[in-house]
Amino acid sequence: MPDPEESSPDEKLYRIRHSLAHVMAQAVLEMREGSTLGFGPPIDDGFYYDFILSEPLTESDFPELEQRMRRILKKGQRFYQEEVPVEEAFARLEEMGEPYKREYAQELVERDTLQSLSFYRNGPFLDMCEGPHVDTTREIARDAFKLRSVAGAYWRGDSDNVMMTRIYAWAFADKETLDETVAAFELAQERDHKRLGRELDLFTFDDDVGRGLPLWMPNGTVIRDELEKLAVELEFKAGYQRVATPHIAKSGLYAQTGHLDHYRESMYPPMEVVEETPDGASLRESYMLKPMNCPHHHKIYAARLRSYRDLPLRLAEYGQVYRWEASGAVSGLARVRMLSMNDAHIYCTENQIRDVFAEVISEYDEAYRILGLKDYTIRLSRWDPDDPKGREKYVDAPEDWERTEAIIADLLDAMDIDYEDGQGEAAFYGPKLDVMFRTVTGRVEQLSTVQLDFAVPPRIGLSYVGDDGAEHVPYCIHRAPLSTHERFVALLIEHFGGAFPTWLAPVQVRVITVSENYGDYARGLVERMRANFVRAELASENDTVSKKIRDATTRKIPNLLIVGEREVAAGTVTLRRHGIREQLTLPFEEFEAGLAKTIANRSLEFTTP
RNA sequence: GCUCACAUAGCUCAGUCGGUAGAGCACGUCCUUGGUAAGGACGAGGUCAUCGGUUCGAAUCCGAUUGUGAGCACCA
Numbered sequence: 001m002p003d004p005e006e007s008s009p010d011e012k013l014y015r016i017r018h019s020l021a022h023v024m025a026q027a028v029l030e031m032r033e034g035s036t037l038g039f040g041p042p043i044d045d046g047f048y049y050d051f052i053l054s055e056p057l058t059e060s061d062f063p064e065l066e067q068r069m070r071r072i073l074k075k076g077q078r079f080y081q082e083e084v085p086v087e088e089a090f091a092r093l094e095e096m097g098e099p100y101k102r103e104y105a106q107e108l109v110e111r112d113t114l115q116s117l118s119f120y121r122n123g124p125f126l127d128m129c130e131g132p133h134v135d136t137t138r139e140i141a142r143d144a145f146k147l148r149s150v151a152g153a154y155w156r157g158d159s160d161n162v163m164m165t166r167i168y169a170w171a172f173a174d175k176e177t178l179d180e181t182v183a184a185f186e187l188a189q190e191r192d193h194k195r196l197g198r199e200l201d202l203f204t205f206d207d208d209v210g211r212g213l214p215l216w217m218p219n220g221t222v223i224r225d226e227l228e229k230l231a232v233e234l235e236f237k238a239g240y241q242r243v244a245t246p247h248i249a250k251s252g253l254y255a256q257t258g259h260l261d262h263y264r265e266s267m268y269p270p271m272e273v274v275e276e277t278p279d280g281a282s283l284r285e286s287y288m289l290k291p292m293n294c295p296h297h298h299k300i301y302a303a304r305l306r307s308y309r310d311l312p313l314r315l316a317e318y319g320q321v322y323r324w325e326a327s328g329a330v331s332g333l334a335r336v337r338m339l340s341m342n343d344a345h346i347y348c349t350e351n352q353i354r355d356v357f358a359e360v361i362s363e364y365d366e367a368y369r370i371l372g373l374k375d376y377t378i379r380l381s382r383w384d385p386d387d388p389k390g391r392e393k394y395v396d397a398p399e400d401w402e403r404t405e406a407i408i409a410d411l412l413d414a415m416d417i418d419y420e421d422g423q424g425e426a427a428f429y430g431p432k433l434d435v436m437f438r439t440v441t442g443r444v445e446q447l448s449t450v451q452l453d454f455a456v457p458p459r460i461g462l463s464y465v466g467d468d469g470a471e472h473v474p475y476c477i478h479r480a481p482l483s484t485h486e487r488f489v490a491l492l493i494e495h496f497g498g499a500f501p502t503w504l505a506p507v508q509v510r511v512i513t514v515s516e517n518y519g520d521y522a523r524g525l526v527e528r529m530r531a532n533f534v535r536a537e538l539a540s541e542n543d544t545v546s547k548k549i550r551d552a553t554t555r556k557i558p559n560l561l562i563v564g565e566r567e568v569a570a571g572t573v574t575l576r577r578h579g580i581r582e583q584l585t586l587p588f589e590e591f592e593a594g595l596a597k598t599i600a601n602r603s604l605e606f607t608t609p
Numbered sequence: 610g611c612u613c614a615c616a617u618a619g620c621u622c623a624g625u626c627g628g629u630a631g632a633g634c635a636c637g638u639c640c641u642u643g644g645u646a647a648g649g650a651c652g653a654g655g656u657c658a659u660c661g662g663u664u665c666g667a668a669u670c671c672g673a674u675u676g677u678g679a680g681c682a683c684c685a
Contacts, residue, residue, distance in 0.1 A: 153612080576645075
C-alpha cells in the first residue's frame with residue numbers, strides 16, 4: 001500500500017477533509033436527530049467524526065448517509081467563521097445540547113487562557129472548531145470520499161469515559177486518488193497474515209485450545225526455526241550466553257519484581273497447589289505463568305557473586321511467555337496470549353548503558369538488513385509524570401526516569417537517529433526504545449524493543465562487586481530485536497506477501513516432472529537436496545505440468561525445478577523462480593551450488609554461482 | 610474490557626416467504642503420461658458455532674454464550 005496521502009492544516013486537502021467531517025456530521029444529525037458531537041478531525045487518508053447517537057447507525061446506513069452528504073455538497077454551503085466570546089460560547093454550546101464540546105471548550109479556555117472560541121457554520125450546521133475549512137462545499141468533489149467503517153471510540157481516548165460511535169471515511173481531492181487508495185487497500189487485504197497463514201498452512205487457532213493461543217503448523221514452524229537460528233547466530237557473535245528457564249514461577253517472585261504491582265492485569269491468574277506435608281499439615285503454594293523472562297534471568301544473575309569484570313553479562317533465551325491480553329486486542333498472530341520471544345537481558349553498569357544500547361541497535365540493523373525491512377520508525381518511550389494512572393503504570397522514581405531517559409536521548413542524538421517522542425509509552429521499570437512498523441493494512445505496530453530497567457535489579461537485590469570492592473546495583477537492558485515470533489512472523493508474512501525468500505520458505509524447492517517417466521531422476525534430485533538439509537519435495541505426479549506449476553505458484557514456493565526428457569538426458573534442471581517468467585536451464589550441480597549459497601547468505605534473491 | 614457487525618463442508622460462498630442443505634476449490638478412487646497458472650469421470654464431507662426460547666415445524670425469527678472481524682482502550 002502506498003504511503004497515505006497526509007495533509008497539514010495549510011493544505012487544501014486538509015481543509016477538504018475537515019469540511020467533509022462537518023458535512024458528514026450535518027448528515028448524521030439529519031438522520032439521527034438529537035445526537036451529540038465529539039471530535040471530528042482530518043486524518044491521514046480521510047477523516048472521522050465521533051457521535052453519541054440517538055439511534056444506532058451501522059454500515060448498512062452508509063448509502064443513505066453518503067447520498068445525504070452529496071446532496072449537501074451540491075448545495076454549495078458556505079463556511080463562515082465566528083469568534084465568540086467565551087461566556088457566550090459556553091452558553092451557546094449548552095443551548096445546542098453539546099455537553100462534550102462544552103467540556104472541551106472549558107478545557108481549552110483554561111489551558112490557553114482564551115478570550116473567545118472559534119465556531120464554523122455551514123448551512124444549518126454549527127460546530128465549535130478551529131478550522132480551517134474550504135470556502136464552499138462546491139470545492140469538494142462529490143465522488144472523492146467514501147465512508148469506511150463504524151466503530152466505537154472512547155471520548156478523549158480514555159476508557160473511563162463514554163464510548164462514542166466513530167464513523168471513518170476516506171477522502172481525497174479527486175476520485176482517482178480515492179479509487180487508487182481503495183484498490184490498494186483491497187489488494188493489501190490479500191497479504192493479511194491471517195489470510196495467508198490459512199492459505200499457506202502456517203498456523204491455526206482452535207477454540208478448544210483457547211483464544212490467542214497459536215498452533216504453529218509444520219510450514220509456520222519452519223519460519224520460526226529459521227528466525228531462531230538467525231537470532232542464535234547473531235547473538236553468539238555478539239557474546240550472548242544462552243539460558244533456559246521454566247514457564248512458571250512462584251507468585252512471590254512477581255511480587256518482588258513489581259510485576260504484581262504494575263503488570264498484574266496482563267498476567268494469567270495464579271495456580272494454587274496444595275501439598276500434604278509428612279506431619280499432616282498442608283502446604284499451599286501459588287504459581288504464575290511468566291509474563292516476561294526477566295525475573296528468571298535475574299535469578300540466574302543472582303545465583304552467583306558477580307564482579308564488574310563480568311559486565312556486561314548477556315543472557316539470552318528463546319522463551320515462551322504468557323500474557324492475559326484483553327479479549328478485544330487478540331488478533332491473529334499480531335496479538336496473542338502466548339508469546340515466543342528471542343529475549344535477552346544485559347546486565348551492565350551505568351557507564352556501559354550507552355555502549356550496550358548502541359550495540360543492540362546495530363544488532364537490529366543487521367537483522368532488518370537481512371530481511372530487507374526498511375519501513376519503520378523509532379520511538380523513545382518515556383514515562384508520563386502527569387498520568388493520573390501513573391502510580392499503577394510506572395515505578396515511582398522521578399529522578400531515575402529523568403536520568404535514564406536523558407541517557408537514551410543523548411545516545412540517539414549522538415548516533416544521529418531520528419525518533420518520535422513516546423511519552424507515556426514506557427515499561428513500568430524504565431524507558432525504552434521501540435521500533436514501530438506499519439502493517440500492509442496501515443496499522444502501526446510496535447515490534448522490536450530495547451528497554452532500560454533501573455527499577456527491578458535493586459528490588460530483587462541484584463549486585464556486583466565494583467573495582468572499589470564495594471557492592472553496586474547493575475542496570476538491566478531488556479531487548480527483543482525480532483519482537484516475538486508471533487508478531488514478527490505476522491509482519492514478515494505481510495512484508496513478503498507469503499512469498500518468502502528461499503532461506504525462510506517452508507518448501508524451498510519443488511521438483512516437477514513433465515511425466516512420470518522422469519520420476520526416478522526427480523526423486524534422485526530431491527533425495528540429494530534433502531541430504532544437504534534443503535527442504536525439497538516432489539510434486540504430485542498425477543497432474544499435468546500446468547496444474548503442477550499452478551499449485552506451486554499458489555503455494556508461493558520460491559524455486560521450481562522442471563525436469564523432462566531434455567533435462568534427464570543432459571543432467572540439467574529447468575529453474576523457474578517464483579514471480580519470474582524467464583526460466584533458466586542449468587546443470588543440477590550448478591543449481592545446487594547456487595542454492596547452497598542463496599541459503600547460506602540468507603539472500604532475498606537467488607544467487608547464481 | 611468497550612462499540613458495531615458477522616458465524617452454513619477443510620477454504621471461498623449460495624440458500625427466496627420458517628417446510629429438515631447447495632456450488633466451486635481442496636480431498637479420495639479411477640482414467641489420462643500430459644513441456645509451463647486449473648485434463649476427465651465418479652465419490653466422500655455438514656448436530657447450519659453452542660445453549661435456550663417462539664412455532665405443528667427453525668440454517669432462517671428472538672435471547673444468551675463462545676468465537677471472528679473493524680475500531681477504541683491496552684500492548685511485543
